[in-house]
Amino acid sequence: MGFYARHVLPKVINTACAQRPMSELRARYVPRARGQVLEIGFGTGLNLPHYGVGDAKPASLLALEPAEAIAALAGERLAETRFPVRVVAAGAEEIPAGDAVFDAVVSTWTLCSIGNVYHALRELRRVIKPSGVFVFVEHGASPEPAWLRWQRRLEPAWKLVGGGCHLSRRPDELIRAAGFRVVELDTGYLPGPKFATFTYRGVAVRR
Numbered sequence: 001m002g003f004y005a006r007h008v009l010p011k012v013i014n015t016a017c018a019q020r021p022m023s024e025l026r027a028r029y030v031p032r033a034r035g036q037v038l039e040i041g042f043g044t045g046l047n048l049p050h051y052g053v054g055d056a057k058p059a060s061l062l063a064l065e066p067a068e069a070i071a072a073l074a075g076e077r078l079a080e081t082r083f084p085v086r087v088v089a090a091g092a093e094e095i096p097a098g099d100a101v102f103d104a105v106v107s108t109w110t111l112c113s114i115g116n117v118y119h120a121l122r123e124l125r126r127v128i129k130p131s132g133v134f135v136f137v138e139h140g141a142s143p144e145p146a147w148l149r150w151q152r153r154l155e156p157a158w159k160l161v162g163g164g165c166h167l168s169r170r171p172d173e174l175i176r177a178a179g180f181r182v183v184e185l186d187t188g189y190l191p192g193p194k195f196a197t198f199t200y201r202g203v204a205v206r207r
């Protein structure tokens, strides 16, 4: 792992993903995850303060993050968390869990960065209970053709600085293609450059 991935990218993610409009979406969607919860692309633990409290808090959270240098910045947030969390260095393509064990799976600004995203989503489908919910907040393709063209132009360079982040994926279509039914979907731009801020957020269940 190079200097940038070890020392720079974790801080970039910790700062860029902590912006208020993103926190507001976290606050709206993350509390939907209860019971036995899996979070993929845990990052620096920015979702931790947004899980429910009291009866609504997760019974446990398995947090997968393949980049240990990124997860290392979650220390303080983990120390303040009042439910059991296990952080495991793993990608979502091979989830270290049995079939149908999670009540909820959470993915925020992560599907953009997964190499084999279709495979990862099939894994999510495997580990989620038939009654479970998949809560997602993701960025992706702009609905404006001109901006989508820019996203495609910028993507190769953006992937280099953004830890493999794709700009032009369609999270909702990918989720459906992997065997989920999207039961809630809201979309829209967040403040910031239009090529990186169109978000898809909602809830999916197993088909």
Ligand SMILES: C[S@@+](CC[C@H](N)C(=O)[O-])C[C@H]1O[C@@H](n2cnc3c(N)ncnc32)[C@H](O)[C@@H]1O
Residues within 6 Å of the ligand: 013, 017, 040, 041, 042, 043, 044, 045, 046, 047, 064, 065, 066, 067, 070, 090, 091, 092, 093, 107, 108, 109, 110, 113, 114, 115, 163
């Ligand atoms: C933009 S960051 C978002 C972090 C966090 N989910 C958040 O909302 O703040 C994308 C994260 O996806 C992680 N990631 C990259 N490849 C992955 C994979 N194959 N499986 C799971 N997570 C992955 C990165 O290491 C990084 O932490």
